Amino acid sequence: MTIAETTRTIVPHGEWRLDTERSRVEWKVEGEKNHHGRFGAFAGTVTPTRIEGVVQAATVEADDPGLTAHLRSPDFLGAEQNPEIRFAADEIEHAGGDVFTIRGAITIGPVTQPVELSARADETPRVRATGAVAIGDVSATVLVDAELVAA
Numbered sequence: 001m002t003i004a005e006t007t008r009t010i011v012p013h014g015e016w017r018l019d020t021e022r023s024r025v026e027w028k029v030e031g032e033k034n035h036h037g038r039f040g041a042f043a044g045t046v047t048p049t050r051i052e053g054v055v056q057a058a059t060v061e062a063d064d065p066g067l068t069a070h071l072r073s074p075d076f077l078g079a080e081q082n083p084e085i086r087f088a089a090d091e092i093e094h095a096g097g098d099v100f101t102i103r104g105a106i107t108i109g110p111v112t113q114p115v116e117l118s119a120r121a122d123e124t125p126r127v128r129a130t131g132a133v134a135i136g137d138v139s140a141t142v143l144v145d146a147e148l149v150a151a
Helices: 065-072
Strands: 016-018 024-029 035-039 042-046 051-056 060-062 084-096 099-108 111-122 126-135 138-150
Touching: 035 065, 042 138, 060 065, 099 126
Parallel strands: none
Antiparallel strands: 016 042, 016 138, 024 035, 024 138, 035 060, 042 051, 051 084, 084 099, 099 111, 111 126, 126 138
């Protein structure tokens, strides 16, 4: 089911963009060692039927400076060779109330993989979405807290 078949849309009609001053893209990894961080530069657009986003890989920051350097290195994100992480979704399902399921694909370096996000949207409009993203053998939870403004 696409969003066009539902009674509520994730955003009002039209095109919206992320207000980068009032939005954030964060991540966390839980395991033998727990880490968290954020991306400093990102952009995105949202319509009732499509979501697109891009994150600048070199702006990844972690709670440990050594980890920040490792994440940017060719051993992980390869930020110099692969400067952008891209997300695109055209399947946005209204699950009820203010809850939506977003299905799309994320491209990190040469690898594109499917990803499913659970999202809440309010009338502001503001969208908060979370989901798991695998990079090699590491699984991270990603949180996007996006305040939207008319494009």
